[in-house]
Amino acid sequence: MSQALPLAQLQSASGGPLYVKLRMMIEDAVATGRLKHGDALPAERDIAEAANISRVTVRKAIDELVNEGLLVRRRGSGTFVVKPVARMQQPLSQLTSFTEDMRRRGMTAGSRWIGRGLFYPNAEETMMLGLNGGARVARIDRLRTADDMPIALERTSLPEDLLPDPEAIEDSLYLCLLKAGIRPVRANQRISAVLLKDDETKLLGVPPGSAALSVQRIAYLESGRVMEMSRALYRSDAYDLVAELSVGSPMKPET
Structure with missing residues (x-):
C-alpha cells in the first residue's frame, strides 16, 4: 500500500490543510490506477500512524470521499474504493446472448473460465x-x-x-450451439437482488458485501424442450435491466 499511498510524504506535499492533502492523495491514486475499484484502504489508525497525522484528520478526508461516492464503508469490513464504471442497460424484451449485448455496445465480450465439463445432474x-x-x-x-x-x-x-463437448465453446455459447443448428426461441427470466459472497466479490472486483442482480433464465427450443437453465450475477453498479411496458386495452364496462 505504500506505493499506492506514499503516506510518509504527506506532510511535505503541497495542497493546503492535511485532510485536503490526504484526500487529494487518495483521489490521485484512484485516478492513476494505483488504487482500483474494490481495493481496501488501510485502517484509519494505520493511515494516521504512517502519515503522522491525527485520526480526526484521516476521518475528515475519508468522510468527504465517501460523500463524493469515491469510497464506501462496509460495516465490519473496512473502507473500499468504488471507482464509478459506465452503466449498461439491458432490455428485457429481447432474448440475446451476453456476447451479442456487448457487441451492440461496441465492446469486446470475453470469458474467464471457472470450470466446464460433463457432470451427473443435481436434483x-x-x-x-x-x-x-x-x-x-x-x-x-x-x-x-x-x-x-x-x-x-x-x-x-x-x-x-445438446452440448456434448463443453470445451468446444470459445466465447459465445449461443454461437457454438447455432453452428449445430440449435437456438432458443423464447425464455423465462426471474430477477432478484442478492448479496454477493466473499469469493464472488473477489471475482467481480467489488467490495465485500456488495449487491448484485441475480438473473435466472430458462430457455426453450422451438419444440418446447428446455434448452438451458442459467443463473447470472450481474454487478449492480454496472448493469441496469430495463423493461418496456405498454398499456393494455381498456376494460369494457359490464352489461
Whole structure:
C-alpha cells in the first residue's frame, strides 16, 4: 500500500490543510490506477500512524470521499474504493446472448473460465431440464467480461446431447450451439437482488458485501424442450435491466 499511498510524504506535499492533502492523495491514486475499484484502504489508525497525522484528520478526508461516492464503508469490513464504471442497460424484451449485448455496445465480450465439463445432474437440473436417469449435463461456469472489465458470474447447464463437448465453446455459447443448428426461441427470466459472497466479490472486483442482480433464465427450443437453465450475477453498479411496458386495452364496462 505504500506505493499506492506514499503516506510518509504527506506532510511535505503541497495542497493546503492535511485532510485536503490526504484526500487529494487518495483521489490521485484512484485516478492513476494505483488504487482500483474494490481495493481496501488501510485502517484509519494505520493511515494516521504512517502519515503522522491525527485520526480526526484521516476521518475528515475519508468522510468527504465517501460523500463524493469515491469510497464506501462496509460495516465490519473496512473502507473500499468504488471507482464509478459506465452503466449498461439491458432490455428485457429481447432474448440475446451476453456476447451479442456487448457487441451492440461496441465492446469486446470475453470469458474467464471457472470450470466446464460433463457432470451427473443435481436434483434441480434433473427436474428443470427434464432429464432421464443416467443422463448427464454440460455445466459451464465463467466470469463474463466487457473490454476486460468483470461484469457477471454465470453458471449454465444444458443436456449433454445438446452440448456434448463443453470445451468446444470459445466465447459465445449461443454461437457454438447455432453452428449445430440449435437456438432458443423464447425464455423465462426471474430477477432478484442478492448479496454477493466473499469469493464472488473477489471475482467481480467489488467490495465485500456488495449487491448484485441475480438473473435466472430458462430457455426453450422451438419444440418446447428446455434448452438451458442459467443463473447470472450481474454487478449492480454496472448493469441496469430495463423493461418496456405498454398499456393494455381498456376494460369494457359490464352489461
